[in-house]
Amino acid sequence: MSQRMRLMWIPNQQWRWMRTAATLVLICWIIPQVAPAQDLGTWELLLENAGIACMHAALTRFGTVVMIDRTDIGASQIGLPAGVCRDSDDLVLKHDCTAHSVVFDPVTKTVRPLFLQTDPWCSSGQFMPDGSLMQTGGDFDGVRKIRTFVPCEASGICDWVESTTQELQSGRWYSTNQLLPDGRQIIIGGRSAFNLEFIPPNANGPLYFPFLNATNDDQNDNLYPYVHLLPSGNLFVFANRDSIEYNYLTDTVVRTFPRIPGEPRNYPSGGSSVMLPLLASNNFSIVEILVCGGAQYGAYLNSAAQMTCSNTCGRMVVSDPNPTWAMDDIMPIPRCMGDMILLPTRDVMIINGAQQGSQGWTNAINPAFSPVLYYTYASPGYRMLTMAPTTIARMYHSTANLMQDGRIFIAGSNPHQFYVFDVDYPTELRLEAFSPHYLAPSHDLQRPTVTVSPLQITYNTPFTVTVSAPVTLAGPPEINLVSAPFSTHSYQQGQRVVSLAVSSSVQIALATLYQITAVAPWGPTLAPPGYYMLFAVNEAVPSTAVWVLLST
Ligand SMILES: *[C@@H]1O[C@H](CO)[C@@H](O)[C@H](O)[C@H]1NC(C)=O
Ligand SMILES: *[C@@H]1O[C@H](CO)[C@@H](O)[C@H](O)[C@H]1NC(C)=O
Secondary structure, three states: OOOOEEEOOOOOHHHHHHHHHHHHHHHHHHOOOOOOOOOOOEEEEEEOOOOOOOOEEEEOOOOOEEEEOOOOOOOOOOEOOOOOOEEOOOOOOOEEOEOOEEEEEOOOOEEEEEOOOOOOOOOEEEEOOOOOEEEEOOOHHHOOOEEEEOOOOOOOOOOEEEOOOOOOOOOOOOOEEEEOOOOOEEEEOOOOOOEEEEEOOOOOOOEEOHHHHHOOOOOOOOEOOEEEEOOOOOEEEEEOOEEEEEEOOOOEEEEEOOOOOOOOOOEOOOOEEEEOOEEHHHOOOOOEEEEEOOEOOOOOOOHHHOOEEOOEEEEEEOOOOOOOOEOOOEOOOOOEOOEEEEOOOOOEEEEOOEEEEOOOOOOEEEEOOOOEEEOOOOOOOOOEEEOOOOOOOOOOOEEEEEOOOOOEEEEEOOOOOOOOOOOOOOOOOOEEEEEOHHHOHHHOOOOOEEEEEEOEEEOOOEEEEEEEOOOOOOOOOEEEEEOOOEEEOOEEEOOOEEEOEEEEEEEEEOOOEEEEEEEOOOOOOOOOOEEEEEEEEEOOEEOOOEEEEEEO
8 A cells, every 4th residue: 555645634633622512512502503405416517618518538546537528529619729720621720720529627617628639429437546537539530549638737748649659459439348357448349349348458359249249229329338347357348228247358258137127228329327336335236227218119219209218117136046126216317318327325316318208319308417326225115306407408418427526517419410509409608517415514514624634545455534414423434436438429438436435434523533444445357457436425424536556
């Protein structure tokens, strides 16, 4: 374990005493008198014009968000630095001095233009173990490209670098990437690409992947497959309505799961999926997959019909010997193109999307303005709570990412081929943040702060974290690691929550300061190496995260 420690904020002893006494008086006095209304979250506008529509987004370990759109879309609304332009064979603009990727700094609420040479339209990506963002494929000149963004401080000048020496083995758009335990990335599928490959590349690639052929149909419902790295080291792969457990080391299908009831779920039907948090409390032995939303078969082929989207969710315990899909929870409204965000509290926020139609240009109407909170551990059939609505439609080509302060960053929506503003569902350049229930001031007294934590943690090795809370911690808080996924097309590639074993905790000052010993994940199949957000969670209220590097 790294001996370097991060020292953040240790409250002044005397001030803490006074504040504790004062807040205790306040709680005893206020709480019985004002039962706070159920908190349904709040929306805020972060930026009126980000300059680009946002098709893909990823949070970096510096707290900034990299946003990516297409390059062959004509001029954006943000210029590249003076004198920098791009010449290409684009259909619209062959000499283009505007940016199609930006990095957003939530502290200053500003964007900085980034330079992309080739088209990352409907591409995929994932962070590598060293914290660099690897971004693969796209369309036209970008279909075989590999791009890397090495993130920097918000004040830095880091930018995209496109490989000139290495290309993908297959052209890929609409594929899914997953970081592997050995630090490679696997890239699965894509339009007319029923195969998979690795970065760095395997010798005999690409490998034919019959599952994608078997799950194909007339509207290509096998695109952007859902891929979850299981603690066993195998991959759970879901396309259309079917799923398998796949051993990529031996190229074998280990198990075939039952078909999910209801509609097709992947692109262009616009469902979403998460692997629910992996818990030390069951020794990470229970692994559950959740799939929500989708569109009726034919909604894409017959887009003018604007068919109602799916309102069902399926949940399956894939670690069971004979699992089946439990369909107990019906969403309050139908939804396609919803994003599913794993929260630090281990619940799930279903956000963005539409109630009718499918993915594709102008294929949807009737936006799903209200997020739905999915309480992972509530009783079946009682897990859904409708949250406060936004007023901005976030449909095709929109994104959602958890930020380190627990808010959800929302960008994009462009159901048009180009930038179009004078229509019902325009190209959306505004950035928003949704603050879930747990950020309400009514929870301030439970909100923990991570005051000391390591910068680096080592597999299967204990480390200590110091956590404070204004009044009291009802026992030691949870320590949860949350990955930073690549958000695109209503699915968060590489999203993961691991709730760590808290082996001991020592109360070091009144009830307000705890020193906690947590144990890092036992191995890279449980959590592949790389940067994670570490959240302390006290009574279902998370701290702001600190970033830790998990490595061998
Ligand atoms: C792909 O699936 C179709 C049936 O859907 C089958 O006829 C064809 O042989 C398959 N192709 C390969 C290469 O397996
Ligand atoms: C927990 O799981 C790991 C990995 O499967 C195993 O090595 C270990 O023995 C298990 N511990 C307990 C207490 O079951």
